[in-house]
Amino acid sequence: MQDTSKHTLDINAIRADFPILQRKINGKPLVYFDNAATSQTPQQVIDAIVNYYTNDNANIHRGVHTLSQIATDAYEQAREKIRAHFNAQHAHEIIFTAGTTHGINLVASGYSQLLNDRDEVIVSAMEHHSNIVPWQMMCEKTGAQLKVIPMTEQGELDLDTFDSLLNDRTKLVFINHVSNALGTVNPIQEIIDKTHAVGAKILIDGAQAAPHIKADVQALDIDFYTVSAHKMCGPTGVGVLYGKEELLEALPPYQGGGEMIAEVNFDKTTYAGLPHKFEAGTPNISGGIAFGVALDYMNAIGFEEIADYEMELLIYATGQLKDIGDIRIYGTSVERKTAVVSFNVNGTHSYDIGTLLDKMGIAVRTGHHCAQPIMKFYKIPGTVRASFSFYNTKEEIDLFIDGVKKAKSMLL
Amino acid sequence: MSDIKEIQEEIVDEFSMFDDWMQRYEYMIELGKSLPMIDESYKTKDNLIKGCQSQVWVKADYKDGKIIFTSDSDAIITKGIIAILIRVFSNQTPEAIMKAETSFLDEIGLKDHLSPTRANGLVSMIKQLKMYAIAYSNR
Numbered sequence: 001m002q003d004t005s006k007h008t009l010d011i012n013a014i015r016a017d018f019p020i021l022q023r024k025i026n027g028k029p030l031v032y033f034d035n036a037a038t039s040q041t042p043q044q045v046i047d048a049i050v051n052y053y054t055n056d057n058a059n060i061h062r063g064v065h066t067l068s069q070i071a072t073d074a075y076e077q078a079r080e081k082i083r084a085h086f087n088a089q090h091a092h093e094i095i096f097t098a099g100t101t102h103g104i105n106l107v108a109s110g111y112s113q114l115l116n117d118r119d120e121v122i123v124s125a126m127e128h129h130s131n132i133v134p135w136q137m138m139c140e141k142t143g144a145q146l147k148v149i150p151m152t153e154q155g156e157l158d159l160d161t162f163d164s165l166l167n168d169r170t171k172l173v174f175i176n177h178v179s180n181a182l183g184t185v186n187p188i189q190e191i192i193d194k195t196h197a198v199g200a201k202i203l204i205d206g207a208q209a210a211p212h213i214k215a216d217v218q219a220l221d222i223d224f225y226t227v228s229a230h231k232m233c234g235p236t237g238v239g240v241l242y243g244k245e246e247l248l249e250a251l252p253p254y255q256g257g258g259e260m261i262a263e264v265n266f267d268k269t270t271y272a273g274l275p276h277k278f279e280a281g282t283p284n285i286s287g288g289i290a291f292g293v294a295l296d297y298m299n300a301i302g303f304e305e306i307a308d309y310e311m312e313l314l315i316y317a318t319g320q321l322k323d324i325g326d327i328r329i330y331g332t333s334v335e336r337k338t339a340v341v342s343f344n345v346n347g348t349h350s351y352d353i354g355t356l357l358d359k360m361g362i363a364v365r366t367g368h369h370c371a372q373p374i375m376k377f378y379k380i381p382g383t384v385r386a387s388f389s390f391y392n393t394k395e396e397i398d399l400f401i402d403g404v405k406k407a408k409s410m411l412l
Numbered sequence: 413m414s415d416i417k418e419i420q421e422e423i424v425d426e427f428s429m430f431d432d433w434m435q436r437y438e439y440m441i442e443l444g445k446s447l448p449m450i451d452e453s454y455k456t457k458d459n460l461i462k463g464c465q466s467q468v469w470v471k472a473d474y475k476d477g478k479i480i481f482t483s484d485s486d487a488i489i490t491k492g493i494i495a496i497l498i499r500v501f502s503n504q505t506p507e508a509i510m511k512a513e514t515s516f517l518d519e520i521g522l523k524d525h526l527s528p529t530r531a532n533g534l535v536s537m538i539k540q541l542k543m544y545a546i547a548y549s550n551r
Binding site for chain 2: 026348349351352355356358359360381410411
């Protein structure tokens with residue numbers, strides 16, 4: 001086949017940075033299409049973690065000794081890199097977390113002390129469970145009413161209904177930038193503007209968007225934005241919450257402990273300023289530093305180049321899948337989503353397809369993708385989700401397509 | 413009717429004939445397709461086994477001192493696994509089911525080739541069959 005692609009990335013050189021891509025799974029070369037769950041890790045990021053424990057390991061922000069200062073500087077440099085990446089105004093608006101779920105719980109826990117039973121909050125029907133359950137817990141505590149923006153058959157949000165849900169009692173809206181199960185890129189600028197027009201605040205779950213789209217939190221006027229490092233070539237167990245300074249200042253602390261205090265007395269403890277107020281305990285220091293390195297790595301390649309190439313993969317895979325026949329693809333058209341294709345082979349269960357693909361060395365996600373409301377909407381138990389990254393290739397998509405054909409012939 | 417041990421040995425023999433895991437899966441899919449389906453009216457919450465990723469229903473009937481299991485799942489490979497278990501455990505006395513070991517599943521390598529969540533489902537399924545046996549042994 002003639003290569004008609006227009007991208008400028010040197011995919012072979014990029015692939016050489018990811019040692020895991022050389023692995024064999026069940027005797028077959030690994031084809032890793034579960035990037036929306038966890039992306040793979042380049043050697044540069046692995047080296048950063050090894051280097052930290054080999055040379056710089058010490059607790060941060062506390063010791064006067066040299067190692068502690070080196071570790072502190074490296075960690076704070078990472079925070080600054082993340083600030084610059086998302087174009088936050090201040091580095092102290094970047095709170096290190098254990099990941100997106102942690103960031104959402106942090107904000108929901110704070111608002112549990114700020115809302116009451118006259119308030120309303122709005123979620124969408126296409127959220128990951130981690131952007132539903134913490135808010136339900138918040139509503140149980142405060143009595144605030146939870147309203148839901150419905151979705152359409154095309155896997156997009158029904159924004160007319162959103163308009164009718166907004167009113168002067170609305171205090172918070174929480175919505176994903178990109179749907180994890182379908183890949184839909186939501187029109188967040190419009191949603192943010194409408195939210196602000198009634199005086200409410202918005203939290204955007206950026207976990208699925210951040211690997212593909214560089215969000216400018218100031219230009220978009222985002223109140224809270226949460227991401228996970230492990231979806232953007234970084235390590236697991238680390239992420240950040242961005243929050244506007246005045247909103248983070250007003251939010252009560254999430255966890256108590258060391259690092260988050262100004263002064264402790266048994267009659268009254270005062271809390272530290274941002275970001276430390278929300279960073280109780282010794283953090284994942286190597287993880288934070290490695291997250292910074294992962295952002296450097298992706299920015300060196302370029303987010304626009306990454307998005308263009310991934311779109312090429314998505315269009316190719318979608319066309320090949322449709323050609324197989326008896327395939328139902330869920331979600332919106334390729335132009336309106338990230339490199340995710342969520343589908344079923346008619347008459348089969350997603351687990352069966354996923355299990356057989358695994359035997360052929362192909363990793364995909366199957367099931368409800370922690371988004372049961374979407375599956376209930378489509379009246380299905382789950383889908384097969386193939387999610388692509390900039391280190392994947394069309395040759396891998398060919399192997400995946402052959403795998404789906406084989407699985408289909410075995411199962412039907 | 414063969415006893416549980418003999419049936420297990422038969423299954424181990426059958427699985428040893430295959431060269432690779434794709435062939436074993438092909439066989440399990442065939443078994444799954446041949447499994448007598450449970451009547452729709454018995455696909456109730458009570459008959460649903462907890463701990464399985466795909467939905468699995470099991471119904472037990474007691475006749476002439478033996479338990480007859482029927483079962484179904486929405487996933488075909490899961491049905492294949494169930495078919496193996498039903499072949500071993502159905503039409504046996506409660507006492508035999510209670511006492512039965514399941515090391516044959518390790519011998520055919522099934523547990524190693526299931527994802528952890530599916531392996532948990534398999535354990536839940538065996539537990540459920542044994543619970544039925546305990547319940548009927550008290551009659």
